[in-house]
Amino acid sequence: MLLSGVQEAAQHAAAGTAMDWLWLVPVLPLLGFVLNGAISLFTATKFGPADPSAAGHGHGHGADSHASDGHDHAHPEPHRLAWLSSIIGPGVLIAAFGVAVAVFMAYRAGAGEHGEPVVQNYFQWVVTGDLSISASLMIDQLSLVMLLVVTGVGALIHVFSVGYMREDPGYPRYFAYLNLFVFFMLVLVLGASYPVLFVGWEGVGLCSYLLIGFWFSEKANADAGKKAFIVNRIGDFGFLVAMFLLFSNLGSLDFTTLRSTAGTLQPGGVLVTTICLFLFLGCTGKSAQMPLYVWLPDAMAGPTPVSALIHAATMVTAGVYLIARSSFLFALSPVASLTVVVVGALTAVFAATIGLKQWDIKKVLAYSTVSQLGYMFIGVGVGAYAAGIFHLITHAFFKALLFLGSGSVIYAMHRAYHATHSHDDAQDMRNMGGLKKHMPWTFGLMWIATLAIAGVPVFSGFFSKDEILTSVFVRARESTLAEAHWFGIPGNVVLYVCYALGLAAALLTAIYMTRMMIYTFHGPNRSGEKERAHLAEAPWVMTGPLVVLGVLSALGGLLNLPAFIPVKSTAVLEHWLHPVVGESALQITNGAAPEISHSLEYTLVGIAVLIAALGIWFAFYRLKPEELVPKSQSKPEEGFDRVLEQKYFVDEGYARFIVNPTLTTSRNLLWRGIDVGLIDGLMVNGGAWTARAFGWLGSALQSGQVGTYAWVLVLGVLAVLGAVTLR
């Protein structure tokens, strides 16, 4: 299969270069999955956490392995082949990253010079009627960027996992799932058509489910996995409908064909808007936007490196990638694009407000992720596709750093609690405080990431966030979006409001991130006298990836410097992505590259910087870590604080208005009514009853009396004779 693919590719312009080895990039993680899976299957004596009976008590939510082995008896043995998985798991990812870099170099040097995508067909996958889908991978500028992010950040997180998960008895299973995830993620970003992309899309969903429920012996974790899976099904339904519509109207599903035929759709028409909105429904599920964001905070039940890789850096950004990939469709539909912007802006603010009042360090980061994804959607919504992807990349750096840093903190907290046999919550910030003395590296690196996400100048997040906000402002003045109407509201009004929402979200981001840092690292330590002695920095295998991510978070902005900075190579990423999304971006800005005066740009940047500084200052001014008490002694929140802490009661609302009515209808109508009543009662048992009634009648005729039979016979003959004669 693969060989024939290579032969086919050999006729291509890219022949003989590293691009022929593209298939190796997804296959390496798949190999890792097979090997680690085999180790896990053939050596497992017990599946899952070693002591399920003990896992349920003593911990509020037990979202981490360390929480579930916090009991002082029978604590789980590390896996005896853990060393092998430690080599295979991160090894395949590092190799894949190496191949990805080689592919990138070859593309940049060779055929990709003029920006044509290179498509490699491996085999025919589905051929039926007019539909023909081949399993093919595509390299272009966009997929290369994603390829490098996924394998690069993925490799770092794999290395971190070696330290974080080594004690866990399910270690090889963990790496098997993680490798499988990377495989599907690579299929997602490399797929040359919507169906291939969809395979990856569903595959990463599966791995997300498996890894959220990694410690499945605790019901809350298994439920969180289920929730993620079910909520994503709603989005996937939208994706499927969009694919059906595309195929029935344009007759093809691969990107290169669709790009050239999309022009036949009527711009701004109902059809293209419907397709885009259904695609976006898929994005709201996978990328946790309103109203389908509810699964992501619960997904924190998985191991922390999983949260970093899947639920922050890669999988959840798939929706942003999908919109950038489908830019040729979204550019045709201002209404759909405005919808993307509005949903993104609302999600950004909404999630940020919830983040203000969370105490679980991972929950803060989860809501922060939802909020930042909202930012990316603002970017790709207004047609600044490069800006959206830029924020995707920088976010992958600093959010992975934040999650891994929080993993480091949880690891240290847990070890301290473990040493003293305490059952306190290792993830609650009220139990932390003053960690900067104990973990100086993590402290410094997480501050870099915090400054980056808050948008402080020179750090990566500043450039990407600023570019998104500026793009919104520019397009509110002059673009097809500004001229369109969104539910009767003029597009430019919508965009100005979204710009304001974006600024508000930036302010809130600065506040809640600083709050998290203050409560975790500053002020007095609240973990307890005995525990304090055991607090220490995590081993180098964990801190090392943090350092790399810290450098990337600080310098990531170099990828796409804004034009007003007086250096030679500005907007590198934007130029790089131009062949893929440039045309669509120009379509939205009415054919002209957006021009704004330097003075206005300085003003916008000034506002953004001011807001970030204001947020950080406000957090330091208002929050008093000295007054905070540990979780066990703290009073419940009141008033609006409580509403925020309880996440606006959205989950409760969904439970009451959607989940419970569905369950009630299913139970009373579908189960008791239709299944038990109609199908079991009327059809299955009814059929049996009818047969039995006829049987009873028939057996009653069989009296065993030959005389009676003779009578029946004679009467029958007489009846027939009578009927014949008297006719």
Next chain:
Amino acid sequence: MLAESLFFSAVLFVIGVVGVLTRRNAIIIFMCVELMLNAVNLAFVAFAQVYGMAGQVFVFFVMTVAAAEAAVGLAIIIALFRHRKTVNLEQINLLKG
């Protein structure tokens, strides 16, 4: 001549039928069945006088079958009697449903 023969055949047949319907003794019912067969034979012979020899040939067949049936039937009745010590069909209803 034909009418008289057929009338006689019909009378014989009805006697056979009434015998089968009203009697309970297996042997008598068996004899009544034979009576019905012979009534049919008579009708065949009578028709053969008018329509050709086919009717007479058929009578031979009927007689052959009747002989075979008599052998089998009587054997069954004897076996039945040995088993149940009776040939009263009202008491033989093993196949009751």
